[in-house]
Amino acid sequence: MSSSTTNGSSSEQDPVLRSIAETKATYKRLGNSGLRVSVPIFGAMSFGDPAWQPWVIDEEKALPLLKAAYDRGLNTWDTANVYSNGVSEEIIGKAIKKYEIPRNKIVILSKCYGYVGEDPSIRGIMYGQDIAKSKDYVNRGGEFYSPHLICDAQFE
DSSP states (O other), rough: OOOOEEEEEOOTTOHHHHHHHOOOEEEHHHHTTTOEEEOOEEETTBBBBBTTTOBBHHHHHHHHHHHHHHHHTEEEEEETTTTTHHHHHHHHHHHHHHHHHHGGGEEEEEOOOOOOOOOOOOOOOGGGGGGSTTTTTOBBBGGGGGTTOOOOOOOO
């Protein structure tokens, strides 16, 4: 890329050229939807509470990584309701708020499956379908429940 544009402004001064230079991802259209997702997709399974799994990093360490990913053009973040029992989704929400990331500039992929424990140390998958027999988990499974899922679809 040249250091100046056709109108004579330098790439340091032109916000579009600066954005292009800072972008490290490429983008692919998702099917026929028109939605463009980053390649690579930024996974957030390792963000949450180490009580869920010892290799998980906490909010303090995860927030700067989400900001760095966004700054480099990774606009697609993957999470799930069962990652640290929803703490991963909470951290993503906090990053959006803390860094004032425009919601229309990112794609959040959140899978809803399995039973979500009330405490990060509980791994619902360890109990199979038997967990559904518990009075405390009867309505906390998969498609029926995600405490952190926010749908922001717009209908005309």
